[in-house]
Amino acid sequence: MRRTADLSELTPVVRAATGRRPVAARRLAGGSKKGVYRVRLDDTGTVVVYLWRPDEDFWPATARRDDGPADPFAHASGLRLFAGAHRRLSALGVGVPEIVLRDERRRWIDADVVIVRDIPGPSLETLLRHGPQPVTMDVLAKALERMRRCPAPAIGKVGPVESGARIGETRCERLVYERALVDLRDAARREPRLAAAEDRLAATLGTLFDRVVPRPPAGLVHGELGGDHVLVRPDGTPVLIDIEGAMYFDPEWEHAFARIRFGADHPRLVRGPLDEARLRCYALAEHLSLVAGPLRLLDGDIPDRAGFTAIAEYNLAAALAFDPDRPVSTVDN
Known part of the structure; x- marks a missing residue:
């Protein structure tokens, strides 16, 4: 119990x-x-x-x-x-x-x-349902830009990296690619529609990975930046919560996720340059992660099963319809 x-x-x-x-x-x-x-x-x-x-x-x-x-x-x-x-x-x-x-x-x-x-204000997700939040989005965008410019000692979780821990890999895109293949394989065992497209999506991931030009790790990211992970003070100041996953990693990983969660509001969060090839590769990887993760949780006794099922269904449809040649820097959802 x-x-x-x-x-x-x-x-x-x-x-x-x-x-x-x-x-x-x-x-x-x-x-x-x-x-x-x-x-x-x-x-x-x-x-x-x-x-x-x-x-x-x-x-x-x-x-x-x-x-x-x-x-x-x-x-x-x-x-x-x-x-x-x-x-x-x-x-x-x-x-x-x-x-x-x-x-x-x-x-x-x-x-x-x-x-x-306690933060007395609602989440940014809630506020955006009622209309644009220009002050909050501007402050959040500036914060993300400071994070993007933060020097990255190495790839990995903030605390361990700053304490000297290191991983063997130096390419963010390789980690994303390998993790996406695991997510695809794992989710395909649970979802027949994904199993039917597994070979095609694995090939697409390989194509997207091959298009990414290697570069040094850059920046600090929250890791799961959605409007539900941003609380808003009465003066409009955003506050990040659920920060345990913060890591030194490509900012494109952050924006691939934020694009899914913020939809049409996402462009307001972009200040610095983002690499389109990385965004494309990371976008498909994020969709697969957001299928595999909820399905793993549904194996257990997680509450709000309908909510996690809806997340998996939305991202399953997006993964199955993913066009590797379509730019993802503009919103399509």
């Missing part, structure tokens, strides 16, 4: 962080690798608690890649990854939640925990 936290379990650590008495706690939807809880205090204030422990992680153990701490596509979960990304993004002036308490010694609760100040 999966165990998630309740108010009584969260009370000691929240008291230690805030000096206030917690009166209500709610697990927020969307987290698949950690527990995210909004806790209301007796003075009507709120904080958000992040918990990392096995019962809070819905990914099946067999679906968790683990090729060393710096591996950019390893399972992005844990307090140390969060802390390393938080430190680097803060130094760049990128909005991230303010940490109130951090504890990996498990002094109050049987989990690694970070408590952050």
